[in-house]
Amino acid sequence: xxxxxxRNATAPIxxxxxxxxxxxxxxxxxxxxVITDVVLDGRPVIGYGFNSNGRYGxxxxxxxxxxPRLMEVPPEDYSDGTMLDPHRSWDLLFRNxxxxxxxxxxxxxxxxxxxxxxxxxxxxxxxxxRLLADRYRQGEADEQVFVYAAGGxxxxxxxxDALKDEMRGYLDLGxxxxxxxxxxxxxxxxxxxxxxxxEVLRGDGSRLAVDANGRFDLDTAxxxxxxxAPYGLRWYEEAGxxxxxxxxxxxxxxxxxxxxxxxxxxxxxxxxxxxRHGGMRPDRDILQFDCALxxxxxEYLRTLALLPDHGFTxxxxxxxxxxxxxxxxxxxxxxxxxxxxPGVFQPFGGFAxxxxxxxxxxxxxxxxxxxxxxxxxxxxxxxxxTET
Amino acid sequence: xxxxxxRNATAPIxxxxxxxxxxxxxxxxxxxxVITDVVLDGRPVIGYGFNSNGRYGxxxxxxxxxxPRLMEVPPEDYSDGTMLDPHRSWDLLFRNxxxxxxxxxxxxxxxxxxxxxxxxxxxxxxxxxRLLADRYRQGEADEQVFVYAAGGxxxxxxxxDALKDEMRGYLDLGxxxxxxxxxxxxxxxxxxxxxxxxEVLRGDGSRLAVDANGRFDLDTAxxxxxxxAPYGLRWYEEAGxxxxxxxxxxxxxxxxxxxxxxxxxxxxxxxxxxxRHGGMRPDRDILQFDCALxxxxxEYLRTLALLPDHGFTxxxxxxxxxxxxxxxxxxxxxxxxxxxxPGVFQPFGGFAxxxxxxxxxxxxxxxxxxxxxxxxxxxxxxxxxTET
Numbered sequence: 001x002x003x004x005x006x007r008n009a010t011a012p013i014x015x016x017x018x019x020x021x022x023x024x025x026x027x028x029x030x031x032x033x034v035i036t037d038v039v040l041d042g043r044p045v046i047g048y049g050f051n052s053n054g055r056y057g058x059x060x061x062x063x064x065x066x067x068p069r070l071m072e073v074p075p076e077d078y079s080d081g082t083m084l085d086p087h088r089s090w091d092l093l094f095r096n097x098x099x100x101x102x103x104x105x106x107x108x109x110x111x112x113x114x115x116x117x118x119x120x121x122x123x124x125x126x127x128x129x130r131l132l133a134d135r136y137r138q139g140e141a142d143e144q145v146f147v148y149a150a151g152g153x154x155x156x157x158x159x160x161d162a163l164k165d166e167m168r169g170y171l172d173l174g175x176x177x178x179x180x181x182x183x184x185x186x187x188x189x190x191x192x193x194x195x196x197x198x199e200v201l202r203g204d205g206s207r208l209a210v211d212a213n214g215r216f217d218l219d220t221a222x223x224x225x226x227x228x229a230p231y232g233l234r235w236y237e238e239a240g241x242x243x244x245x246x247x248x249x250x251x252x253x254x255x256x257x258x259x260x261x262x263x264x265x266x267x268x269x270x271x272x273x274x275x276r277h278g279g280m281r282p283d284r285d286i287l288q289f290d291c292a293l294x295x296x297x298x299e300y301l302r303t304l305a306l307l308p309d310h311g312f313t314x315x316x317x318x319x320x321x322x323x324x325x326x327x328x329x330x331x332x333x334x335x336x337x338x339x340x341x342p343g344v345f346q347p348f349g350g351f352a353x354x355x356x357x358x359x360x361x362x363x364x365x366x367x368x369x370x371x372x373x374x375x376x377x378x379x380x381x382x383x384x385x386t387e388t
Numbered sequence: 389x390x391x392x393x394x395r396n397a398t399a400p401i402x403x404x405x406x407x408x409x410x411x412x413x414x415x416x417x418x419x420x421x422v423i424t425d426v427v428l429d430g431r432p433v434i435g436y437g438f439n440s441n442g443r444y445g446x447x448x449x450x451x452x453x454x455x456p457r458l459m460e461v462p463p464e465d466y467s468d469g470t471m472l473d474p475h476r477s478w479d480l481l482f483r484n485x486x487x488x489x490x491x492x493x494x495x496x497x498x499x500x501x502x503x504x505x506x507x508x509x510x511x512x513x514x515x516x517x518r519l520l521a522d523r524y525r526q527g528e529a530d531e532q533v534f535v536y537a538a539g540g541x542x543x544x545x546x547x548x549d550a551l552k553d554e555m556r557g558y559l560d561l562g563x564x565x566x567x568x569x570x571x572x573x574x575x576x577x578x579x580x581x582x583x584x585x586x587e588v589l590r591g592d593g594s595r596l597a598v599d600a601n602g603r604f605d606l607d608t609a610x611x612x613x614x615x616x617a618p619y620g621l622r623w624y625e626e627a628g629x630x631x632x633x634x635x636x637x638x639x640x641x642x643x644x645x646x647x648x649x650x651x652x653x654x655x656x657x658x659x660x661x662x663x664r665h666g667g668m669r670p671d672r673d674i675l676q677f678d679c680a681l682x683x684x685x686x687e688y689l690r691t692l693a694l695l696p697d698h699g700f701t702x703x704x705x706x707x708x709x710x711x712x713x714x715x716x717x718x719x720x721x722x723x724x725x726x727x728x729x730p731g732v733f734q735p736f737g738g739f740a741x742x743x744x745x746x747x748x749x750x751x752x753x754x755x756x757x758x759x760x761x762x763x764x765x766x767x768x769x770x771x772x773x774t775e776t
Contacts, residue, residue: 022485056453058448064447098443099652100629101443101492101654101681104449104493243490243655265488269629270631276633276634277633277665
């Protein structure tokens with residue numbers, strides 16, 4: 001088999017929302033299509049990939065460096081003749097890249113890696129979660145995956161009633177745990193927002209996660225943690241700068257309920273530093289690395305392989321991003337769950353059209369590949385933007 | 389004053405060399421020209437910037453994100469009316485960027501920051517080192533800067549005699565300290581290469597630095613360090629992965645002579661992690677952060693401001709990159725020196741045409757700005773590639 005073409009496009013995922021750090025009005029995403037000469041059902045197998053929200057598309061890097069590296073080599077460098085090998089492809093993509101500096105290119109490679117795994121699973125004729133379970137977990141796959149609804153963004157004119165309506169909507173959709181943004185308003189205002197959402201959750205703090213998006217310094221992080229400690233929240237996410245491991249470790253000494261972080265660490269080396277220096281506690285804390293932003297699944301497997309050395313298991317991992325790639329990884333490799341954005345970042349966020357969330361869990365797509373073909377708005381957009 | 393245009397080009401800095409990690413045959417660099425409406429001597433002031441070697445040019449990021457952010461705002465957002473403000477410009481460039489993931493975009497901003505400082509110093513009518521000394525060091529500037537010759541790369545067919553000839557050439561140019569690559573060959577071969585170079589240096593290990601470019605794992609790093617310990621080398625650079633702070637800290641427990649690292653850390657947060665977790669010793673070790681790859685001088689000032697908290701001073705800093713921007717910073721802010729590449733990465737590497745290296749030091753350019761106009765091959769290339 002060989003790759004005959006790789007198409008590279010940029011699509012808007014702009015949303016009129018803001019977290020404590022950025023607004024999303026100019027956010028976009030890369031979409032790639034890896035076209036192969038393998039024909040199934042009369043059509044060439046095409047693998048699709050995109051990057052999840054929070055980081056911009058990587059069009060220039062893809063065109064200038066990464067797509068040429070795959071297109072310039074003979075097919076035997078990434079294929080055994082019939083099957084595409086994402087691991088060998090990854091080595092080709094990273095050729096002549098220096099260590100360190102893991103950002104942006106980690107998105108470019110993550111997007112391509114997603115498309116390569118989609119194509120590989122399609123060629124194998126199985127959903128990706130099945131392929132992963134067979135290769136890496138003796139065939140055992142989770143039949144459903146815990147998902148939580150991430151929302152509660154700051155929006156101009158959005159009051160407490162609108163926030164409560166939003167959260168009620170998530171419960172109506174079948175979610176049991178919701179997440180809201182904090183840190184973009186003064187503490188007392190954020191506490192009123194939290195109280196409002198807890199009303200909707202009947203006072204059950206274990207069903208509410210809060211996300212500061214790295215906004216707090218150490219004092220503010222501890223002050224916020226102390227203020228919300230009585231609620232027993234599901235988790236307290238990204239209190240400080242994602243690279244400030246010492247802040248995270250110090251917060252752990254002041255905050256007993258679960259903490260979560262990791263969405264802005266884009267390599268196994270950065271993840272390892274969090275595990276070594278960040279004071280994260282295997283008995284309760286959550287790791288949120290997102291393969292689509294961090295060199296893809298090939299690198300993710302390296303990250304997951306580090307966990308046992310530090311007392312963690314795959315169940316500690318609930319990836320950022322709300323996309324089907326992480327859903328497949330969660331089911332196939334036994335992660336702790338997956339993020340979901342019912343309201344925003346469409347059509348990239350969310351799962352197959354026909355699969356509803358029930359009691360906070362989703363079942364899995366059965367189509368070969370990642371399952372994009374079961375999400376009609378997403379596959380339509382991917383096909384449209386990658387057509388020449 | 390206002391910025392009337394920003395030009396963005398890519399130039400090859402390909403060289404037929406390799407370090408322990410990558411080969412440089414496809415390396416390139418971004419060159420930008422920030423054109424202002426300030427007229428001096430009948431011509432508009434133009435600031436130039438480029439990225440140093442080891443990371444690729446950032447054309448796509450510059451076009452897609454960073455140049456538009458400066459061009460879309462009114463001039464009062466980056467200027468007080470007569471003077472360009474690189475600090476406020478930096479805030480504009482980083483708007484709507486999430487924390488963490490410091491790579492590639494750090495190059496794009498680094499290139500623009502260099503051009504903005506070049507323009508600002510030209511508008512002020514002084515060399516950049518003088519502007520920095522006046523603003524940040526009560527006017528005190530170093531009259532000359534220690535430089536060392538970085539070379540000793542692996543090249544096909546390059547034997548010990550060629551290596552010795554190369555090093556003799558550096559001494560003939562006026563350098564007193566030289567650096568060579570290690571880690572790209574087996575230990576015994578590297579030791580023969582080191583012995584050969586030490587012959588040229590009359591056995592004085594304090595005049596030889598070695599650079600493993602992050603190639604070693606912990607065991608190999610310690611084994612190499614133990615093998616070279618008797619030489620008392622000037623420094624042992626980037627033994628392991630640049631983000632493996634624990635490796636660096638453990639190496640420090642086994643290797644007493646100076647260590648150096650930092651060229652692949654691209655933000656003050658990453659630098660802080662090295663200072664916190666990397667076991668670097670203020671009484672002997674060298675920090676090599678390179679502003680041109682790490683968000684420019686505005687961010688570099690944040691990094692330098694961290695040093696006293698960890699017992700270091702600016703004199704511990706000898707930047708990677710061998711360019712005139714770091715030379716200006718070294719003189720203006722009192723760093724420990726600057727890298728130099730007499731043989732490679734031309735015309736970006738090196739200093740003003742008329743200023744020779746004497747006894748391991750260079751004097752400073754006197755032209756307003758960074759001094760590019762005093763390096764004829766460089767300014768010719770910059771003008772050529774940024775002309776429309």
